[in-house]
Amino acid sequence: MIRFACLADAHIGRHSSAAPEETALRAFARVVDQVIAEPADALLIAGDLFDSRAAQYPARRALVDHLKRLKQHNIPVVAVAGNHDPEALRDFHRSFPDLLHLLGDTAWEEIDLKGIRILGRSFVKSRAANLLDGFHALPDSRPTVALLHADIDAASPYNPVRLDELRGRGVGAWVLGHVHLPRLWSDPPAAYIGSPQALDPGEPGPHGFRWLTWDNTRFQFSDLIPVSSVRYESLTLTSTDGQSVEDGIEEALAQNDFGTARLFLRIHLRIRGERPHIPEGPVTEETLTWQVMSTEDCPPVDLAAEAEQSDARGQAARLLLALEDAENPAAYTSADTLIDQLLADLEDRRDKLRIPPGEHFDVLRGTPETDRLAAVRALRTALASVLTAGRRAT
């Protein structure tokens, strides 16, 4: 069994926003610790190791120490440059050519690691057209891993590549960088590793690295190995009759496993009835920092009474009550079931409800990966506007 550690978008030089001591360099050090402890057969880096050309200098001494530790353990490091570090990685490599292999300076390039071909192509400038254009057919069927920094299925100046273009090239696993949210594809086998340290609130969920194993038959990416010392999440909470935000957070933390990282919560607060106290800025308590970013007043209606009516408002009220059931599930076993049910209801009753088939519902029609909570929130907003509009009309 061969085991590579896969890393991307370390962005050394940056730190997690609002937490200056939680640096990308420290996250890199934690990856190195695990790579040595495993031990891995190599560390593969899919671009943006450095955040900028200037960022490498203050980090050089520490980074050199970490790379020397890997070298002492006979763990090679293979990297390509991304859009943030075409100059930085070259500069660094020129100064320390023994500490890492920089692949694909001018064309696709390969090295052999224990019988596995590692291919890579680097950014030369901060922008790149489709770097796959220079990818030639492979001469043999040796197991192959490719490293690339790319914007998958996007129109952008950062090496835009269609996922479809990665198929059929004889590559057993694509190790990709650029997008900071971890993502895994099975056909073709590919992964956005994501930034090992969550760097800002646009990077929710766990962050870390992945193992890529070769068992003489196929490559397999592991689940994400969490490394980030910070986690960002967004939550929608409902405060009824003045219930404090702190109580709502406590309930949410009991229901969700956010891991052990320092947690930054951005809260959308729905308010029903009496308004709770809402602090203006962020509140920090030990390893939790939270802030109410937005509020929404729930319709000032008696939902149970409205639900008795047979008109459009009554239907909207019944759907809203069903949504609330879904959060305390007696009638529905999961949000997915609820949404399927609601979609069927909406097909029947959209005209009656006079809800335009616009953006509010598009979010419900996504793939299974659709964020179901976002869908429920969008639906709630749509129904609340039906209820308040109905009241104004009468």
Ligand SMILES: [Mn+2]
């Ligand atoms: Mn990038």
